[in-house]
Amino acid sequence: MADFLTLILAAGKGTRMKSDVNKVLHETAGKSMVQRVLDQVQEVDSAAETVCIVGYQKKQVKQHLGDKDIKFVTQKEQLGTGHAVGQAAGFIARHQGPVLVLCADTPLLRADTIEKLTACQQQEDTGAAVLTAKLDDPSGYGRIVRNKKGHIKCIVEDQDASKEQKKIKEVNAGVYCFSGPLLFEALNKIDSNNEQQEYYLTDTVSYINNQSGKVIPVEVHDSAEIIGVNDRRDLARANKLLYQRTAQKHMVSGVTIIDPDNTYIEPEVKIGRDCVIHPFTFLQGDTEIGPHTAVGPYSRVFASSIGKNVQIKASCNIKESIVHNECTIGPFANLRPGTELKAGVKVGDFVELKKSQIGRGTKVPHLSYVGDAEVGEGTNIGAGTIFANYDGQKKHKTRVGDDVFIGSNTTLVAPITVGDRGQTGAGAVVTHDVDPETTVIGVPARVYSKNSKKKNKQDQD
Numbered sequence: 310m311a312d313f314l315t316l317i318l319a320a321g322k323g324t325r326m327k328s329d330v331n332k333v334l335h336e337t338a339g340k341s342m343v344q345r346v347l348d349q350v351q352e353v354d355s356a357a358e359t360v361c362i363v364g365y366q367k368k369q370v371k372q373h374l375g376d377k378d379i380k381f382v383t384q385k386e387q388l389g390t391g392h393a394v395g396q397a398a399g400f401i402a403r404h405q406g407p408v409l410v411l412c413a414d415t416p417l418l419r420a421d422t423i424e425k426l427t428a429c430q431q432q433e434d435t436g437a438a439v440l441t442a443k444l445d446d447p448s449g450y451g452r453i454v455r456n457k458k459g460h461i462k463c464i465v466e467d468q469d470a471s472k473e474q475k476k477i478k479e480v481n482a483g484v485y486c487f488s489g490p491l492l493f494e495a496l497n498k499i500d501s502n503n504e505q506q507e508y509y510l511t512d513t514v515s516y517i518n519n520q521s522g523k524v525i526p527v528e529v530h531d532s533a534e535i536i537g538v539n540d541r542r543d544l545a546r547a548n549k550l551l552y553q554r555t556a557q558k559h560m561v562s563g564v565t566i567i568d569p570d571n572t573y574i575e576p577e578v579k580i581g582r583d584c585v586i587h588p589f590t591f592l593q594g595d596t597e598i599g600p601h602t603a604v605g606p607y608s609r610v611f612a613s614s615i616g617k618n619v620q621i622k623a624s625c626n627i628k629e630s631i632v633h634n635e636c637t638i639g640p641f642a643n644l645r646p647g648t649e650l651k652a653g654v655k656v657g658d659f660v661e662l663k664k665s666q667i668g669r670g671t672k673v674p675h676l677s678y679v680g681d682a683e684v685g686e687g688t689n690i691g692a693g694t695i696f697a698n699y700d701g702q703k704k705h706k707t708r709v710g711d712d713v714f715i716g717s718n719t720t721l722v723a724p725i726t727v728g729d730r731g732q733t734g735a736g737a738v739v740t741h742d743v744d745p746e747t748t749v750i751g752v753p754a755r756v757y758s759k760n761s762k763k764k765n766k767q768d769q770d
């Protein structure tokens with residue numbers, strides 16, 4: 310199959326979003342819409358060069374997609390989708406082969422649908438193949454008008470459609486595969502004599518139909534795939550559908566999701582079998598979760614690697630961290646970026662960890678702050694322990710060895726080291742290193758006054 314040139318339209322302002330941000334930068338299930346479309350294109354083998362048409366907030370869009378292997382073309386004025394494609398005429402002329410055009414506001418589109426569309430255009434050797442779907446409520450979309458042979462005669466925009474045409478349920482997805490030379494020709498023929506006074510890309514279809522005699526519709530099975538996000542209601546719907554689709558995929562592969570309608574798993578997340586995901590849990594970014602692990606309810610895991618047989622209890626927040634097998638975390642634990650829990654660690658309630666490694670089998674069971682620390686194996690960090698890592702100007706490291714016993718409410722003032730099997734008494738404020746096998750105690754409570762029993766008795770009388 311010939312390689313195709315891809316054009317992604319992302320120059321429009323997205324007025325209906327009522328936003329200060331370009332529509333295509335809005336996120337669905339944790340990723341911008343334009344990025345989702347690009348990801349799907351890049352999954353298709355026969356994708357050659359990709360060109361993104363930018364205009365409104367072009368700096369932000371370019372920056373956002375910056376390091377990806379794509380080119381950019383500017384559409385200075387947003388005069389319509391046909392005009393936008395026209396800005397890439399040079400690329401179309403040079404490429405000669407098939408041209409795939411997509412709108413950056415269709416985040417649910419799948420790579421295999423793109424593959425099917427481009428293959429269809431090639432096999433049938435048509436002027437164009439257009440992705441379509443039948444919708445119960447087609448309003449807002451361009452309607453597909455077919456001829457007697459079942460091919461596409463033209464596409465009529467919602468605003469320009471007659472009463473009869475508005476009844477057509479088959480709509481234009483905004484995804485096309487054109488014969489390059491015919492598209493190039495057609496772009497010179499369109500005008501802006503329509504309701505929106507824009508150069509419609511859809512108008513190239515009737516020209517190509519006349520020239521080649523054949524523009525074929527390729528209908529998607531799952532009509533949700535073609536949702537075009539124009540306003541915030543569409544955005545919410547696209548989000549919901551993406552989360553539903555992802556939950557279905559995991560359930561089919563052996564993950565228990567207690568309430569899929571109230572669980573938010575982003576498409577990039579990987580989950581092992583026999584995991585249990587409780588309601589109101591968010592699994593986000595490049596998160597990977599090993600088998601037989603339970604998460605939630607009300608927990609969030611972002612860009613983290615979680616091992617097998619891990620228990621992440623209610624209301625935990627885990628970000629950019631590594632959790633090895635057999636750990637238990639929470640409820641109400643906060644693992645901030647750079648945290649690593651080795652196998653069998655227990656982190657209990659109201660514990661915050663940041664940029665810290667905690668050794669095998671160590672316990673931090675209650676109410677502690679552990680920042681910039683290296684803690685060894687088999688150590689116990691008592692309730693209320695604070696790793697005082699900040700002197701007001703700089704952060705400092707704390708090292709705690711193996712089999713250490715840190716008493717409740719200890720403050721370890723960094724930089725500091727507590728050697729293997731060292732101990733601290735409850736309430737100790739430790740400002741110097743503690744040697745291995747050594748116990749230090751803080752300021753013990755002193756007798757302040759003696760309460761006379763006699764006096765008390767008299768008082769009572």
Ligand code: UD1
Binds near residue numbers: 386509
């Ligand atoms: C478009 C189609 C419609 C189809 C629908 C599918 C046209 C004329 N209409 O309508 O038939 O059913 O998509 O979702 O093509 N853009 C530019 N430059 C512009 C205008 C738009 O780059 O001058 C970009 C936008 O950023 C957006 C995409 O093109 O990503 C589609 O534009 P939009 O205004 O959303 O088109 P629709 O009205 O939805």
Ligand code: CA
Binds near residue numbers: 412
């Ligand atoms: Ca749209």
